[in-house]
Amino acid sequence: MQTVPSIAQPRPQDEPPIVVSGLGHWFGEGNARKQALGDIDLVVESGQLVMLMGASGSGKTTLLTLIGCLRDVQEGSIRLLGRELRGASANRLVESRRRLGFIFQAHNLHESLTAHQNVRMGLDVHEGVPEAERDAAAAHVLALLGLGDRATYLPANLSGGQKQRVAIARALVGNPDVIFADEPTAALDKDSGYDVVALLKRLARARGTTILMVTHDNRILGLADRILTLQDGRIVRDEKPATS
Amino acid sequence: MTRLVARLLQRLLGRLPIGWLQLTHNRTRLAAALAGVAFANILIFVQLGFLGALIESIGLPYRMMNAEILVAASDANTLSDGSPLPRQRLYQTLAVPGVAAATAVYYNRLDWKQPDGTIRTLDVFGIDPSAQAFRSAEINAELDRLKLSDTALIDRKTRNVPKDLFPSIGAGRPYQFEANNRSITVVGTFEIGGGFSADGYLVVSDQTFLRLFKRRVPGAPNMIFVKVEPGVPAAAVVDRLRAALPASDTTIRTVAEAVASDQRFQTTQKPIGIVFGFGIVIGVLVGVIIVYQVLSSDVADHLREYATFKAIGYKRGFFLGIVFEEALVLALLGFIPGLVIALLLYQIIAASTGLPISMPGTRPLLVLMGTLAMCTLSGAIATRRLERADPADLF
Structure with a gap:
């Protein structure tokens, strides 16, 4: 992926991409106020694939959206790529998100855009890249994901696995420092689910991209470098599978 | 695509x-x-x-007027309303320096009953056949025939008339119709084009006009068309006319102003x-x-x-x-x-x-x-x- 200039900015050499300390989060107001997260301390090393597990309502998605700059930090601190997110302006959060990649449970592709155009949307958010280079980069990433011959297809004409691979290409194309994935295999069958995550891991590892992935899917746990389990808003288990 | x-x-x-x-x-x-x-x-x-x-x-008949200045009744908003002018206004107008010619024009509306019983409305201008009140060469060529009583010229663009009527008149076959208990002979045509109120126009001599509309008084026209002497600014003559004629019963404007005011009135007041x-x-x-x-x-x-x-x-x-x-x-x-x-x-x-x-x-x-x-x-x-x-x- 040499065609895409890296947009990574320098950060303290030894600071890991994600440093969370004393993080807490609440939803609602007054008596209805309910704690979603508490006392979260977490350091994620560069290039790792970290999976977040836990029952629904355990707070894993909230944690993902907080680190992913999609919610304001209420308590504690999140340092993402060397920058403090607590108290960051909405504009700063948007700027930070441009250095991230997002993969959703439903692929969330734009139905009116072709596979290639959808991938380009992941790149067009960055200014200053010449038109021809963007097209080449989008085509290159699609080819890496085995979709070189599907570039001009609309999402409606792609299979579920193909759509999810287009979504992964969209997340990868901007050379993000961290990718956030929310149950990316939920809509896929066992084999294509495993293949898609394995492919994502391989491409991310080649570039040193960190991945934070929420999943319920036991079939893909073997691919994780680290598995965190949440329960009632707290991290209750932190494992490193031997297989990785 | x-x-x-x-x-x-x-x-x-x-x-x-x-x-x-x-x-x-x-x-x-x-x-x-x-x-x-x-x-x-x-x-x-x-x-x-x-x-x-x-x-x-609205502008069409004004543009036909062979005049720079229009003297009309002070209570007239359009060509078709307002009181007749007093008899002496024409002579007062003619006495104003810079006026080359002035001619009295009568106006009224006439119902023209068709053979099938329906009615066309015509705007009738009564003009002095010895003066060229209008610019139309077709009207001016027929002025002598208008001097005969009960003859008329008709607007070719009059709406909803039999198709062959105007070509037939043009070919020298006068058309006769009855209106207001008189028999009118249409001997020629010209072109203006009807508007939203009337279907077309009719031009007759002042004598024929007064016979058609018995309640109208000789010497009391609806308007006076004024031609200005060459080289004299119309605005200056308008000022002089305003000074000479009483504002209580006359309005004096250039034809262009009169058109604009009529258009303004009909688009905003009606x-x-x-x-x-x-x-x-x-x-x-x-x-x-x-x-x-x-x-x-x-x-x-x-x-x-x-x-x-x-x-x-x-x-x-x-x-x-x-x-x-x-x-x-x-x-x-x-x-x-x-x-x-x-x-x-x-x-x-x-x-x-x-x-x-x-x-x-x-x-x-x-x-x-x-x-x-x-x-x-x-x-x-x-x-x-x-x-x-x-x-x-x-x-």
Whole structure:
């Protein structure tokens, strides 16, 4: 992926991409106020694939959206790529998100855009890249994901696995420092689910991209470098599978 | 075709033409939206056409006047209302320095009963056949024949008369009809064109006029056509006339001022002008509502995609750009069929009513600008829905 200039900015050499300390989060107001997260301390090393597990309502998605700059930090601190997110302006959060990649449970592709155009949307958010280079980069990433011959297809004409691979290409194309994935295999069958995550891991590892992935899917746990389990808003288990 | 436009837009916008791609993705909705915009355009064009025809038709008889200055009754708003002028005004007018000629003109409206029992309304001008009251060469060539009693010239553009009537008169076969218990012989034709109130015009001599309208008094015309001596500014003569004639019963204006004032009166004070103005407002409202409906439901349908783009890092301006891109596409694409159909309707209306309805070059430009403004306004209202796209809800 040499065609895409890296947009990574320098950060303290030894600071890991994600440093969370004393993080807490609440939803609602007054008596209805309910704690979603508490006392979260977490350091994620560069290039790792970290999976977040836990029952629904355990707070894993909230944690993902907080680190992913999609919610304001209420308590504690999140340092993402060397920058403090607590108290960051909405504009700063948007700027930070441009250095991230997002993969959703439903692929969330734009139905009116072709596979290639959808991938380009992941790149067009960055200014200053010449038109021809963007097209080449989008085509290159699609080819890496085995979709070189599907570039001009609309999402409606792609299979579920193909759509999810287009979504992964969209997340990868901007050379993000961290990718956030929310149950990316939920809509896929066992084999294509495993293949898609394995492919994502391989491409991310080649570039040193960190991945934070929420999943319920036991079939893909073997691919994780680290598995965190949440329960009632707290991290209750932190494992490193031997297989990785 | 759509791909070509997409490439063109991409070059123009410097980004993927997402608005265009969204619009063309759902062809049914696009067709409905364009039909809506075109409909609003047609509505506005037709109303403007009628308004323009009203203004134009008011001006037609004025433009025929062989005069620079019009002396009319002080209570007259149009050619067809107002009291007769006192007898001595013509002589007072002639005595004013700078007046080359002045001729008294009588006006009244006449019902012309057709063989089938229906009635055509004619605006009748009674003129002095020894003077050239009108510019029309056709009228001036027949002045001698008008001196014969009960002869008349008729407007060839008179609405709803048998097709072969005017060619037959032109070929030397006078046409006779009865009106006000007199038998009128039409010996020739000329051309003005009817408006919204009368179907056409009739020109007769003052003597014939007074026989037709028995209650009218000799020497008390409705207006005086004044020709100014060459080299004398009309405005100076108007001032002198105003000084010489009492303002209590006469209004003195240049013909151009008289036209403008008549047009202003009929478009703003009379129901017909107000109705057309109101029609334009309705057309704009229909357009705004249809475009808003289309754009806001398009935004609602794509909230998930927009939220995804927000997560990726796109800012508000990007989404506004999409909505305005759609608004402009709808405005431009809807305008073209709107204009074409409006032009066809103009032809049909002109042929069936004889109204001087036409498309001046500035009108399409004006309506296009209005359409762009209308669509932009609708787009601006529709973008309020964008706030509901929250990327945190995607997880």
